Amino acid sequence: MSLFPYPEGALLMAPLSGYTDLPYRRAARKCGCVYAFTEMVDAASLAYARKRSESMLLRGGDEPFLGVQLVGANEEHLKIALDVLNEYEFDVLDFNLGCPVPKVAKKGAGAELGRHIDRALACFSLFRERSKHVLSAKIRIVDAEDPAPTLALAKGLAELGAQAITVHGRIKEAFYAGPVAYGIIRQVREALPGVRIVANGGVTGREKYDEIRRETGCGAVMLARGAMGNPWLFRELAEGDAYRPPTIAEWLELMRAHIGEMIGLYGEEPAMRIARKILHDYFRGRGFHSEIRSRISFLGTKAEFDAFLKAVPAAHSETYWSRPGAERRLRREESAAE
Numbered sequence: 001m002s003l004f005p006y007p008e009g010a011l012l013m014a015p016l017s018g019y020t021d022l023p024y025r026r027a028a029r030k031c032g033c034v035y036a037f038t039e040m041v042d043a044a045s046l047a048y049a050r051k052r053s054e055s056m057l058l059r060g061g062d063e064p065f066l067g068v069q070l071v072g073a074n075e076e077h078l079k080i081a082l083d084v085l086n087e088y089e090f091d092v093l094d095f096n097l098g099c100p101v102p103k104v105a106k107k108g109a110g111a112e113l114g115r116h117i118d119r120a121l122a123c124f125s126l127f128r129e130r131s132k133h134v135l136s137a138k139i140r141i142v143d144a145e146d147p148a149p150t151l152a153l154a155k156g157l158a159e160l161g162a163q164a165i166t167v168h169g170r171i172k173e174a175f176y177a178g179p180v181a182y183g184i185i186r187q188v189r190e191a192l193p194g195v196r197i198v199a200n201g202g203v204t205g206r207e208k209y210d211e212i213r214r215e216t217g218c219g220a221v222m223l224a225r226g227a228m229g230n231p232w233l234f235r236e237l238a239e240g241d242a243y244r245p246p247t248i249a250e251w252l253e254l255m256r257a258h259i260g261e262m263i264g265l266y267g268e269e270p271a272m273r274i275a276r277k278i279l280h281d282y283f284r285g286r287g288f289h290s291e292i293r294s295r296i297s298f299l300g301t302k303a304e305f306d307a308f309l310k311a312v313p314a315a316h317s318e319t320y321w322s323r324p325g326a327e328r329r330l331r332r333e334e335s336a337a338e
C-alpha cells in the first residue's frame with residue numbers, strides 16, 4: 001500500500017511549531033501514528049541560518065512517513081530553502097498557507113499569503129520548478145461565507161502539482177477557535193476528485209472525528225490539538241470500541257520516554273524548558289490536583305523530573321484512574337475541547 005497521497009482512513013499528525021520534533025513524533029508513533037510532519041520550517045531561517053533550522057529536519061530511521069513543511073513568502077528565500085531541502089529525503093514537501101500567527105503574517109506568509117492567491121501560487125510554482133519532492137499544501141479557508149476563494153486557491157495548487165491539500169476549516173482571524181466550515185471543505189473535495197483532501201479542525205475524540213468525516217466526506221483527517229498530550233487519540237480513532245485508554249503506568253512510561261529522548265537530543269536545560277509545556281498537556285484532564293500540575297512549571301533538571309514522576313502515582317486521584325476506560329476517555333476529551 002502506498003503511503004502517499006494517504007489512503008482512505010489515514011490519520012495525519014499535524015505539523016505543530018514548537019512541538020512535532022523527533023521525540024514528539026516518536027511518542028505519537030508508539031500510539032499508532034504513521035503520517036507525521038516536521039514543525040514548520042521558515043524559508044529565510046533555512047536559507048540563512050541553516051545550522052539552527054537543521055535540527056528540525058532530523059528524521060529517525062524508524063519513521064515510516066515524514067513530511068516536511070515550509071513557510072515563507074519571499075521568493076529568493078524560498079528558492080534557497082527548496083534547494084537545501086533537496087539534500088534531504090522526505091515523503092512529501094508541504095507548503096504552509098495557513099499559519100495565522102502575527103510573526104508569520106507580518107511577513108506576508110502563511111494564512112496571509114493564502115489570501116493573496118496569485119502570490120501564493122507564484123510561490124508554489126517555485127516548489128514545482130525546484131523541488132525533487134512530491135508536493136502538498138496546508139491551507140485555511142479564505143472566507144467563511146463564500147467558498148469561491150478557497151476553491152480558487154485549492155484548484156490553483158492542484159494545477160501546480162499538489163497531490164494532497166489539507167484544509168483547516170477556519171479563517172485566519174479565527175486562529176484556532178470556533179466552528180469548522182465542513183461545507184467548504186466538502187466543496188473543495190468535490191471540486192478536486194484527483195487530489196487527496198485532508199480535513200482538519202476540532203477533532204478531539206470519536207464524536208468529532210465521525211462528524212468531520214461525515215460532513216466533509218473526506219477519508220483522511222489531520223489531528224492537532226486533540227492529540228497534544230494525548231497521542232493515544234491515534235489508537236482510539238483507529239480502534240473504535242476496542243480502544244482501551246492507557247493505564248497510569250503506561251501513561252507515565254510514555255512521558256518518561258518522550259522527555260528522556262528530548263534530553264538526549266537537546267541537552268538537559270534546553271530540553272526541560274520545552275518539556276514543561278509538553279508535560280502540562282500530558283497532565284490535562286487526567287484527574288490531578290492543580291497543586292501537582294503547578295509543580296511542572298518549576299522542573300529544571302532531569303533529577304527533578306524523575307523525582308516528580310516518582311511522586312505522581314501517589315498524588316493522582318484514585319477516582320480518575322480507577323474509572324472505566326470509556327469514562328476516562330471522555331473526561332480527557334472534554335478537557336481537550338476546552
Ligand SMILES: Cc1cc2nc3c(=O)[nH]c(=O)nc-3n(C[C@H](O)[C@H](O)[C@H](O)COP(=O)(O)O)c2cc1C
Binds near residue numbers: 222
Ligand atoms: C501550538 C500550535 C502550533 C501549530 N503549528 C503549526 C505549524 O507549524 N504548521 C501548520 O501548518 N499548522 C500549525 N498549527 C495548526 C494546526 O496544524 C491545526 O491546523 C490547527 O490547530 C487546527 O486543528 P485542531 O482544531 O485540530 O487543533 C499549529 C497549531 C498549534 C495550536
